[in-house]
Amino acid sequence: MSSLDRSHDPARSSWVVSARAHADFPIQNLPFASLKQEGLRGGLAVAIGDDVLDLSMAIAAGWGHGLGEPVRTALAATQLNALASRPADEWREVRLALSDALSDPAWADRLRPALKPARSVTFQLPFHIHDYTDFYASLHHATNVGAMFRPDNPLLPNYKWVPIGYHGRSSSIVVSDVPVRRPQGQVKAPDADAPTFGASRSLDYELELGLFLGGRNALGEPVTAARASSRIFGFCLLNDWSARDVQSWEYQPLGPFLAKNFATTISPWVVTTDALAPFHVAPPPRPSGDPLPLPYLQVPDDWTLAIELEVLLATAAMRGRGDAPARVSQVDFATAMYWTPSQLVTHHGSNGCNLSPGDLFGTGTISGPTPDSRGCLLERTRRGSEPWVLPDGETRRFLEDGDRVIMRAHARHAGAVSIGFGDCTGVVLAAS
Amino acid sequence: MSSLDRSHDPARSSWVVSARAHADFPIQNLPFASLKQEGLRGGLAVAIGDDVLDLSMAIAAGWGHGLGEPVRTALAATQLNALASRPADEWREVRLALSDALSDPAWADRLRPALKPARSVTFQLPFHIHDYTDFYASLHHATNVGAMFRPDNPLLPNYKWVPIGYHGRSSSIVVSDVPVRRPQGQVKAPDADAPTFGASRSLDYELELGLFLGGRNALGEPVTAARASSRIFGFCLLNDWSARDVQSWEYQPLGPFLAKNFATTISPWVVTTDALAPFHVAPPPRPSGDPLPLPYLQVPDDWTLAIELEVLLATAAMRGRGDAPARVSQVDFATAMYWTPSQLVTHHGSNGCNLSPGDLFGTGTISGPTPDSRGCLLERTRRGSEPWVLPDGETRRFLEDGDRVIMRAHARHAGAVSIGFGDCTGVVLAAS
Numbered sequence: 001m002s003s004l005d006r007s008h009d010p011a012r013s014s015w016v017v018s019a020r021a022h023a024d025f026p027i028q029n030l031p032f033a034s035l036k037q038e039g040l041r042g043g044l045a046v047a048i049g050d051d052v053l054d055l056s057m058a059i060a061a062g063w064g065h066g067l068g069e070p071v072r073t074a075l076a077a078t079q080l081n082a083l084a085s086r087p088a089d090e091w092r093e094v095r096l097a098l099s100d101a102l103s104d105p106a107w108a109d110r111l112r113p114a115l116k117p118a119r120s121v122t123f124q125l126p127f128h129i130h131d132y133t134d135f136y137a138s139l140h141h142a143t144n145v146g147a148m149f150r151p152d153n154p155l156l157p158n159y160k161w162v163p164i165g166y167h168g169r170s171s172s173i174v175v176s177d178v179p180v181r182r183p184q185g186q187v188k189a190p191d192a193d194a195p196t197f198g199a200s201r202s203l204d205y206e207l208e209l210g211l212f213l214g215g216r217n218a219l220g221e222p223v224t225a226a227r228a229s230s231r232i233f234g235f236c237l238l239n240d241w242s243a244r245d246v247q248s249w250e251y252q253p254l255g256p257f258l259a260k261n262f263a264t265t266i267s268p269w270v271v272t273t274d275a276l277a278p279f280h281v282a283p284p285p286r287p288s289g290d291p292l293p294l295p296y297l298q299v300p301d302d303w304t305l306a307i308e309l310e311v312l313l314a315t316a317a318m319r320g321r322g323d324a325p326a327r328v329s330q331v332d333f334a335t336a337m338y339w340t341p342s343q344l345v346t347h348h349g350s351n352g353c354n355l356s357p358g359d360l361f362g363t364g365t366i367s368g369p370t371p372d373s374r375g376c377l378l379e380r381t382r383r384g385s386e387p388w389v390l391p392d393g394e395t396r397r398f399l400e401d402g403d404r405v406i407m408r409a410h411a412r413h414a415g416a417v418s419i420g421f422g423d424c425t426g427v428v429l430a431a432s
Numbered sequence: 433m434s435s436l437d438r439s440h441d442p443a444r445s446s447w448v449v450s451a452r453a454h455a456d457f458p459i460q461n462l463p464f465a466s467l468k469q470e471g472l473r474g475g476l477a478v479a480i481g482d483d484v485l486d487l488s489m490a491i492a493a494g495w496g497h498g499l500g501e502p503v504r505t506a507l508a509a510t511q512l513n514a515l516a517s518r519p520a521d522e523w524r525e526v527r528l529a530l531s532d533a534l535s536d537p538a539w540a541d542r543l544r545p546a547l548k549p550a551r552s553v554t555f556q557l558p559f560h561i562h563d564y565t566d567f568y569a570s571l572h573h574a575t576n577v578g579a580m581f582r583p584d585n586p587l588l589p590n591y592k593w594v595p596i597g598y599h600g601r602s603s604s605i606v607v608s609d610v611p612v613r614r615p616q617g618q619v620k621a622p623d624a625d626a627p628t629f630g631a632s633r634s635l636d637y638e639l640e641l642g643l644f645l646g647g648r649n650a651l652g653e654p655v656t657a658a659r660a661s662s663r664i665f666g667f668c669l670l671n672d673w674s675a676r677d678v679q680s681w682e683y684q685p686l687g688p689f690l691a692k693n694f695a696t697t698i699s700p701w702v703v704t705t706d707a708l709a710p711f712h713v714a715p716p717p718r719p720s721g722d723p724l725p726l727p728y729l730q731v732p733d734d735w736t737l738a739i740e741l742e743v744l745l746a747t748a749a750m751r752g753r754g755d756a757p758a759r760v761s762q763v764d765f766a767t768a769m770y771w772t773p774s775q776l777v778t779h780h781g782s783n784g785c786n787l788s789p790g791d792l793f794g795t796g797t798i799s800g801p802t803p804d805s806r807g808c809l810l811e812r813t814r815r816g817s818e819p820w821v822l823p824d825g826e827t828r829r830f831l832e833d834g835d836r837v838i839m840r841a842h843a844r845h846a847g848a849v850s851i852g853f854g855d856c857t858g859v860v861l862a863a864s
Contacts, residue, residue, distance in 0.1 A: 130562070158627075197782070
């Protein structure tokens with residue numbers, strides 16, 4: 001999966017001038033999204049610099065003849081499920097054909113009409129997401145949160161053996177920029193006799209990566225560790241909005257439910273596994289004394305990703321003044337995670353659960369060891385006890401109405417051209 | 433929702449002779465299913481006695497002219513999502529039109545060609561199920577299971593306030609009669625130093641009712657208690673297969689995952705909320721000293737259902753001899769449940785979670801107060817410590833390969849013709 005080809009060549013550059021030295025979308029990236037089009041069913045696009053290339057228009061302009069009819073049909077679809085249903089080597093052929101055309105000036109005149117400024121388009125979900133699973137794969141996050149919810153028992157005995165996950169709600173996944181309404185819910189203060197129902201007072205974000213799956217395994221046919229990597233089509237940013245007061249009262253014994261299923265935001269762009277090949281790094285060694293993974297979770301040639309993520313916040317006051325968003329935290333993916341992407345896929349499929357194209361996995365909140373690398377406010381402010389002070393003097397324990405949360409991520413590695421994920425944002429609306 | 437009309441008249445009978453005094457499918461029932469047809473996309477059908485009425489063929493034969501074009505289009509679909517997207521009064525019009533035609537001998541010649549023996553057809557899922565949620569709404573079950581998983585703390589403090597639920601896996605829901613493969617998983621004996629991976633040794637069933645939803649609420653628009661009942665399109669039987677050894681090791685802190693997502697079986701027939709109107713009963717009073725539900729969960733004119741459910745088992749040896757299945761347990765739905773169907777819907781939608789046509793809710797295991805009314809083997813055999821003895825002398829702690837589990841349910845109430853749900857069955861295959 002990690003073999004490099006000319007699409008990864010750091011010397012390659014695009015005739016789309018804005019793509020040169022673009023922070024997120026140089027020609028070495030080429031992530032996919034789905035455009036929403038007024039009165040039309042929408043269609044797939046690829047990011048190149050400040051523009052997006054409409055794939056249906058590109059095909060109509062003659063691009064993609066070498067790809068074969070099934071792939072061209074998949075690229076003319078509204079969302080990515082059909083492409084992700086094709087064999088993984090066809091995903092790479094599409095990427096290579098895009099890279100070749102967007103770097104070859106001979107294609108410029110034909111493809112320029114299929115380019116649109118990214119600022120002029122709106123996005124919809126890149127996949128029809130049938131099933132959504134959220135994991136809990138950052139040891140620092142699990143330890144920090146565990147200490148707050150279970151002071152006497154922060155890290156449960158299964159954590160270092162089982163890649164803990166749970167099923168989430170698909171219907172409430174929205175694409176970046178869709179406002180998120182503060183939920184109402186049932187909450188109970190520790191010293192109260194009875195719970196009450198009302199607007200959550202501890203709304204939070206969770207910084208995660210999302211994995212989109214490709215390919216299929218039939219129900220009852222386990223996914224093996226050797227096959228897991230080939231099942232990951234690509235990655236996005238994911239904000240697992242959480243109402244902490246609802247969560248702490250409802251989550252036992254069956255896990256989070258209404259505290260999280262009111263909204264999950266993902267970035268519009270799917271950065272392909274192939275585009276991330278130059279950013280593969282070996283998983284960090286497990287802390288001394290930790291057990292080896294059981295054999296079924298030992299992934300041959302396993303990898304994780306050299307990705308740096310950050311969360312920024314822009315309050316209503318800041319936005320009113322036109323201030324730039326303030327960074328809340330920044331974290332390194334590879335060292336924050338206890339389980340690798342392929343281990344999450346292997347574990348989920350180990351019982352024969354049928355994983356399908358467009359299934360979405362969240363990694364769980366990505367938190368590092370230091371306060372400024374914690375991926376949610378619950379951890380960043382220690383459950384509100386240490387409010388975070390913004391540059392303008394405002395403070396935050398949890399999110400307030402009008403706050404805009406912005407997540408960003410960039411893959412960076414020696415010898416490779418850095419690529420980014422685009423923004424994953426959402427503004428908090430007052431409760432209904 | 434509970435108003436009765438001529439379709440509920442106990443004196444009404446069908447020209448389909450097998451429907452008269454039929455235990456499950458008299459003309460007072462008329463449940464929907466989706467037929468699988470070789471080489472075709474399948475289609476909707478209604479049960480009448482020992483036959484099924486193919487709705488596309490019935491429409492082609494002239495039935496349904498009064499229903500309007502959108503409803504006829506919905507009835508010509510493969511699954512029920514389109515019909516459940518229509519207003520609830522149109523669901524009732526369809527039922528009434530079916531009842532009228534199937535009870536009027538003048539229709540017999542025209543509709544008889546659209547009848548097929550139920551034994552000759554195969555079923556597929558009645559809905560495209562986008563999101564599946566499982567609740568935990570039987571107090572006896574929660575208490576019994578809690579005592580086994582948390583002896584010191586069987587019923588958590590939130591239970592009598594929060595209708596506890598969690599998200600399940602949609603992709604692995606299968607229709608009755610699809611064999612279920614015993615899953616592999618990670619398990620750890622309490623006295624073991626480390627977990628191991630292998631075939632589950634404590635495979636179990638869970639007896640539940642499923643609720644299929646109709647109608648929509650936009651994301652961020654809560655479902656109110658007053659509207660909840662009108663969002664329930666119908667009911668089915670549901671077997672929430674569970675690997676207890678996997679569950680006890682993995683389920684903390686985020687709930688069941690691989691222990692349940694390898695398979696969930698539902699009955700092919702959707703018994704409509706309207707057909708169940710004669711079986712509405714008042715919810716039983718809460719035990720003395722229990723709190724009232726919070727105001728948002730107080731449903732006007734709330735109801736539950738007079739339904740008796742049973743689980744039967746046929747081992748491979750019994751089936752080899754042609755023995756009838758043996759009954760493991762029998763339970764009354766209304767008195768077993770702490771939360772009503774409308775309370776489950778209200779709670780799920782109270783935070784603005786968008787509920788869609790075809791969403792499936794499981795009630796959670798339905799267990800009564802006595803040993804022979806417990807809805808899973810975990811409870812029935814007290815985690816295997818009191819094996820259940822079959823009539824032929826075989827014993828069961830948990831399910832063995834080759835066992836066939838059969839669930840049945842019948843609604844019975846004074847003055848009404850009893851109706852049934854058909855069988856929900858599955859046989860256990862050896863692990864791969």
